[in-house]
Amino acid sequence: MSRLIFLIFLIYNVCAAVEDLNFDLYKKESKQKGDTLLVIGGIHGDEPGGYFASSILVSNYKIKKGSLWLVPNLNFESLIRNRRGIHGDMNRKFNFVSKADKDYNDIIKIKKIIKNEQIDLILNLHDGRGFYRHNWQNSIFNPSAWGQAFIIDQELLKKEHRYFNLTKLAKKVSENINDELLEDYHTFNIKNTKTKEKDEQMQLSLTYFAIKNNKPAFAVETSKNITNLTQKVKYQLKAIEGFMDIMGIKYEKNFDLNNLEQLSTILNNFMSVSINDVIKLDLNNIKPNLYYFPLKHTQNSFDFKHPLGAKIYKNGIYYLKIGNKTVAKLHPQRFDYKNEIKNILIEFDGEKRKINFSDTIKVKEYFKVKANNDYRVNVIGFSKDNIINENNIKITLDKLEKRFSISKDNKIYKIEVYKDKYFLGMILVEFD
Numbered sequence: 001m002s003r004l005i006f007l008i009f010l011i012y013n014v015c016a017a018v019e020d021l022n023f024d025l026y027k028k029e030s031k032q033k034g035d036t037l038l039v040i041g042g043i044h045g046d047e048p049g050g051y052f053a054s055s056i057l058v059s060n061y062k063i064k065k066g067s068l069w070l071v072p073n074l075n076f077e078s079l080i081r082n083r084r085g086i087h088g089d090m091n092r093k094f095n096f097v098s099k100a101d102k103d104y105n106d107i108i109k110i111k112k113i114i115k116n117e118q119i120d121l122i123l124n125l126h127d128g129r130g131f132y133r134h135n136w137q138n139s140i141f142n143p144s145a146w147g148q149a150f151i152i153d154q155e156l157l158k159k160e161h162r163y164f165n166l167t168k169l170a171k172k173v174s175e176n177i178n179d180e181l182l183e184d185y186h187t188f189n190i191k192n193t194k195t196k197e198k199d200e201q202m203q204l205s206l207t208y209f210a211i212k213n214n215k216p217a218f219a220v221e222t223s224k225n226i227t228n229l230t231q232k233v234k235y236q237l238k239a240i241e242g243f244m245d246i247m248g249i250k251y252e253k254n255f256d257l258n259n260l261e262q263l264s265t266i267l268n269n270f271m272s273v274s275i276n277d278v279i280k281l282d283l284n285n286i287k288p289n290l291y292y293f294p295l296k297h298t299q300n301s302f303d304f305k306h307p308l309g310a311k312i313y314k315n316g317i318y319y320l321k322i323g324n325k326t327v328a329k330l331h332p333q334r335f336d337y338k339n340e341i342k343n344i345l346i347e348f349d350g351e352k353r354k355i356n357f358s359d360t361i362k363v364k365e366y367f368k369v370k371a372n373n374d375y376r377v378n379v380i381g382f383s384k385d386n387i388i389n390e391n392n393i394k395i396t397l398d399k400l401e402k403r404f405s406i407s408k409d410n411k412i413y414k415i416e417v418y419k420d421k422y423f424l425g426m427i428l429v430e431f432d
Contacts, residue, residue, distance in 0.1 A: 065249060094204055128224060339424075
C-alpha cells in the first residue's frame with residue numbers, strides 16, 4: 001500500500017506544474033513623506049484571511065502620506081495550493097535556511113526587505129486556531145490558542161526606536177477593534193510569546209528576525225474558527241488601518257469597511273487575465289469549465305490583474321486560481337499562433353469599428369464580423385449547414401447555443417480568428 005501511495009504522489013507531481021511563483025513587492029508611496037509600514041501576507045498558504053486582506057490593500061487603497069509596502073503572496077505556491085507550506089513551514093526558516101531549501105531565495109529576499117532602512121514597522125498576517133484568552137475557558141478559548149490576537153515576541157524594543165513599546169501599540173489597536181466587533185466573542189487580545197526566554201520555535205520566525213534587527217514587528221492573527229472570510233478580512237484591515245493611524249500614514253479607500261456587503265464584493269472581484277496577448281477573460285462571470293480553448297503547444301503566458309492570480313497546469317488542464325480559489329479550468333485545443341494582425345472590422349448594432357484582439361464588445365441586437373477573406377472566423381456557439389467561415393454573417397443572441405457561452409449568464413461568446421492552421425486572436429461579444 002505504501003508503494004501505491006508513493007506512486008500516486010509521484011504521478012500527481014509529474015502531471016502538476018506551477019510556473020515559478022515569486023512573491024511580489026508593491027510600494028504604495030505618496031509625495032508627502034512619512035513612516036513606512038511593511039505588510040506581509042501568505043507566509044502560510046492555508047491562511048486566506050491575511051493574504052486576501054493584503055491583496056485588497058494593493059488594489060483598493062491609495063496612500064496620501066507616508067508609504068505602505070505590501071507583500072501579499074510571500075509563500076505563493078503554498079497559497080495557490082491551499083497548503084501551509086509546500087516545502088515546510090516558511091515561518092521557521094528565518095534563523096537559518098539551507099541553500100538547498102526551495103524557500104531559500106524567497107527567505108533571503110524578504111529578509112533584505114525587512115532590514116531596509118526605510119521600513120519602520122512590520123505586520124505579518126496570519127489565521128490562527130481558536131481564540132486567544134489569558135485564562136483557560138475551554139478547548140477553543142484558551143492561552144494556547146492563536147486566533148484574534150496580536151502576537152508580540154517581547155514587550156519592548158530598544159528605547160531609541162519611536163515604536164519601541166510593542167505592548168502599548170498592540171493594546172491601542174486592539175481596543176479600537178474591540179469597540180466594533182461583529183460578535184462579542186471575536187475580542188482581540190495580546191499574546192506575548194516571550195520568545196527569547198521561552199519559545200525556541202518562535203526564535204525561528206519572521207517577526208523575531210525583525211525584532212533582532214530592532215524593527216518593531218507584530219503577527220496579526222484572525223481566528224480560523226471564524227469561517228466567514230469577509231469577516232476575517234475586515235478584522236485584518238481594521239488592524240492594519242489602526243497601525244497606519246498610529247504611524248501617521250494617511251490613506252483613502254474606495255469602499256466602506258463597515259459595509260460587509262461592499263467588502264464581500266471587493267473580496268470576490270477576481271478581475272481579469274490576459275493570455276498570450278490576444279485573449280482576455282473577465283474572471284468574475286466565467287463558467288467553471290471552458291472546453292476547446294485555443295492555446296499554444298508550449299509557453300503560454302497568463303497575466304493576471306489580481307495580485308493573487310496564478311495558473312496551475314495539471315493533467316492537461318489549466319487551472320486559473322485567485323489565491324486558494326479555482327475560478328475556472330481551461331481545457332486546451334492546441335494551435336500554432338501567428339502575430340499577423342492586431343484587429344478585425346466588426347459591424348454591430350449599425351456601427352462599424354475595428355476591434356483589437358482581447359477586447360470585448362457590448363452588443364444589443366446583432367453583430368457581423370467583416371474580416372478579410374483570407375481569414376477564417378469561428379463564432380463559438382453559432383452553426384449553420386455547409387458554413388465553414390462565419391465571416392460576414394449577421395448573428396443575434398437567439399442564434400447562439402447557450403452551452404457555448406463562456407459566462408454564467410450565457411451572454412458572452414467567443415469570436416476566434418484563424419489563417420490556415422494558425423490561430424490569430426480572440427474577441428468577446430457580450431449581449432446586453
